[in-house]
Amino acid sequence: MKIDEKSLYINHDLCKACGGKCCLYSGCSYSPRDFKGMSLSSLKERLDSGYASIVAQFDVFEHNISYHLCVRSRGLGRDVVDLFSAKNTCTALKQDGCIFPDEMRPHGGLSLVPKENFQCENHYTDKIAYQEWIPYQKVLERLVRLYTKMGSEEKLREDVIQVAYLLAYQHTGVKGERLFWRTDGFSRAERELFDTLNAIIPSYRKEIELGMTQAKNKLLQK
Ligand code: SF4
Ligand code: SF4
Structure with missing residues (x-):
């Protein structure tokens, strides 16, 4: 058009x-x-x-x-x-x-x-x-x-796990059992995504925690 x-x-x-x-x-x-x-x-x-x-x-x-x-x-x-x-x-x-x-x-x-x-x-x-x-x-x-082959809500939840995992894997460190963020290394797009992740925590807490736990386990294996 x-x-x-x-x-x-x-x-x-x-x-x-x-x-x-x-x-x-x-x-x-x-x-x-x-x-x-x-x-x-x-x-x-x-x-x-x-x-x-x-x-x-x-x-x-x-x-x-x-x-x-x-x-x-x-x-x-x-x-x-x-x-x-x-x-x-x-x-x-x-x-x-x-x-x-x-x-x-x-x-x-x-x-x-x-x-x-x-x-x-x-x-x-x-x-x-x-x-x-x-x-x-x-x-x-x-x-x-x-x-x-999925509804958008199901696909979105899958994506949230993956994004939380990738962001946490690339931008956190592990102290004891806890992850801490190193947000100063974020690109503009990662900062935007991080802010959105924070905003959607009330509805996607389980997925975000799952992604972050996967990242922590991977970081602990290093
Ligand atoms: S519109 Fe895009 S390509 Fe053009 S000057 Fe702005 S940032 Fe650069
Ligand atoms: S983002 Fe830039 S390169 Fe991509 S479709 Fe739009 S104008 Fe074209």
């Missing part, structure tokens, strides 16, 4: 000079407006291209633990269903920049306003994406089930 010209802020020279810091940090968000139709087959076609994933966006904006499924440009090495993982470099970022022509880029990429100091403004925030995808939860849920 062709996007509104008003949301085109592209400045190729500036982005070339920057080297794509935004795309190195994370794939940009798709809007439902980026798709020709919201049928299962239309969404699946884009997901199967290898450049988009279904992700879970928590309602951290209102301090709720609920989440909605959204679509985001896929991170390197990530799966088509990547519900809970650290943001990382977008698969569509190549040596010469984004593989998509300007008008075909996801809304999140087109709505970034490049700035000279590279403190670019994002006009299509995670919060807007979260709200825009609300009417399409059923079709995304069907896709999660199609790809993973």
Whole structure:
């Protein structure tokens, strides 16, 4: 779908000079407006291209633990269903920049306003994406089930264990029987993930503790 010209802020020279810091940090968000139709087959076609994933966006904006499924440009090495993982470099970022022509880029990429100091403004925030995808939860849920043979809640719980394990394994030390965090070594994406993990503890305590226990056991074996 062709996007509104008003949301085109592209400045190729500036982005070339920057080297794509935004795309190195994370794939940009798709809007439902980026798709020709919201049928299962239309969404699946884009997901199967290898450049988009279904992700879970928590309602951290209102301090709720609920989440909605959204679509985001896929991170390197990530799966088509990547519900809970650290943001990382977008698969569509190549040596010469984004593989998509300007008008075909996801809304999140087109709505970034490049700035000279590279403190670019994002006009299509995670919060807007979260709200825009609300009417399409059923079709995304069907896709999660199609790809993973699990419901999104089950898959998310599996992902939370894995993320808690990886974060704790890479960023904690063991003192006696306890783990202590070394948060100063976090990347920006890991910090964001750590904050989200903390926010969802009331609903995912068992999974977070399981992941951290697995990390502790592995660290003790060293
Ligand atoms: S939008 Fe900003 S961060 Fe992204 S490539 Fe352009 S200048 Fe860099
Ligand atoms: S799809 Fe293109 S604009 Fe969006 S993050 Fe990936 S490389 Fe950047």
